[in-house]
Amino acid sequence: MTDPKKLAIKDFVYELPDERIAKFPLPERDQSKLLEYRHGQISDHTFTELPSLLPQYTLLVFNDTKVVQARLLFQKETGGVVEIFCLEPIAPHREVQMAMQQTGSSTWKCLVGNNKRWKSGPVTLEFEGGTIRAEREAQQEGHFLIRFTWEPAELTFAEVLERCGKLPLPPYLNRELTPEDHTRYQTIYANQKGAVAAPTAGLHFTDRVMDKLEEKGVEKAYLTLHVGAGTFKPVKADTMEAHEMHAEQLFISRQFLMRLLKQLASDKPVIPVGTTSMRSLESLYWLGAKVSQHPDLSLQELHVTQWQAYESSDIPTATEAITALLQYMERQNTEYLHAITQIIIAPGYTFRICNGLVTNFHQPESTLLLLVSALIGDNWRKVYQHALKNDYRFLSYGDSSLLLP
Known part of the structure; x- marks a missing residue:
């Protein structure tokens, strides 16, 4: 088995x-190209064909997170602009859902543009x-802790961002926001x-695609993983061992876990839409493995660490892990789970x-x-070469693929 810690990132260029x-x-959203990779074979389609290409009785899992207008442009008295990009909440709540409902004031971990020009106050x-x-409350490695206070104090932080923030487009788009991005950079x-x-x-x-999925009998389920800016963080270390995986917040309902358990018990396919949904689903397995070993774990300790999947010796089945998670929720008397995941899915997973x-x-x-390579092995090169040769569009606003190993 490949040791993911020893993987050299230069092999994924x-x-x-x-x-x-x-x-x-x-x-039109659904007119993008769709590359299908099935058992080593590649074929070209349009995204509207996805429902007919999915295996029968698939449960398709979506991430229903919503992008917030996390870029704030503050004016200094001298007229200069300080850009503050909210990354994650610190106080009084670390949970994103609660921090968004916070009124009056809140402290966030932020990136600050033009910080050198922001002298004091x-x-x-x-x-x-x-x-x-x-x-600014404190400077930490690569970021600042920023305390925000606002008037009227009864507004929630979500409402404040809605009124004065800007949508954070991916850095590689290297362009200004357009009015169209407000709808098109959201699912x-x-x-x-x-x-x-x-x-x-x-x-x-x-x-139109959602209706076709229904006609085909493909079921849908929704989880929430709040995608962090770390998703764009390049791997700068020579090997993965030295790369610290970004942490993201995951929210799951009991209802979702029940639906997932039913799918797993009947041995029908579970296919995530996107790497965030995939990381969430696999994290749920490792959370289940953790609580089956440590039934008294507190809710605050629900954390999937970067290398947990590669260092665990106790390996329950998928149904055992999800059942353990449901039993844990019952003991904790909660309908929703909030957990942190740093899972890294790489060859060897x-x-x-x-x-x-x-x-x-x-x-x-x-x-x-690395995640794609973990799923389809070295054939990721074949897939990407085909996409490059056949005019597929890349990255966030690019085309799609259906990968079925």
Whole structure:
């Protein structure tokens, strides 16, 4: 078995010309190309054909996170602009869902542009019907802790961002926001506010495709993983051992776990839409493995670490793991689970829940490419060469693929 810690990121390089990066979305979401990889064979389709290509009785799992307008442009008294990009909440709540409902003030971990020009004191930003103030509380490695206070104090932080924030487009698009991005950089089923990047595999779905899925008998289920800016973090270490995987917040309902358990028990396929859904599903397995070993774990200790999947000796079946998680929820008397995951899915990983993947084409030397390679092995090169030769569009606004190993 491959030791993922020893993987060299230079082995996951391919030539991606700038003109192959989709800078803008297509006029119609579901008219993107769809590359199907099935048992080693590649074929070309349009995304509207996805329902007919999925295996019978598939449960398709979507990430319903919603991108928030996390970029705030503050004006200094001298006229200069300080850009603050909210990454994750710190106080009074670390849970994204609760932090979004916070009123009056909140502290967030942030990236700050033009920080050197921000000498001291707070900066303010006026918006329709109110103002927000930002003060630096501390500087930490690569980021700042920023305390926000706003008036009117009864507004939630979600409402404040809605009124004065800007949508954070992926850095590689390298362009200004357009009005179109406000709808097109969200999935049509986006529901839970908290992501700073879209789960882009879902951007191709339209009502028309959703109706076709229903006709085909493909069932749908929704979980929430709030995508962090770490999804764009390049791997700078020579080997994966030295790369720290970003942590993301996962929210799961008891109802979702019951549906998943039914699917697993009947041995029918589970296919995630996007790498975030896949990481969530596989994280659920490892959370279940953890609570079956440590039944008294507190809710605050629900954390899948980067290498847990490769270091565990106690390996329950998928149904045992999900059952253990449901029993844990019962003991904790909760309908929802909030957990942190840093799972890294790389060659050498054994999939416990997922049988395939719907995903876009990812950046060279990225952890997302490692995930694709974990699923289809070295054939990822064949898939990407085919996509490059056949005019597929790459990255967030690019085309799609259905990978069935």
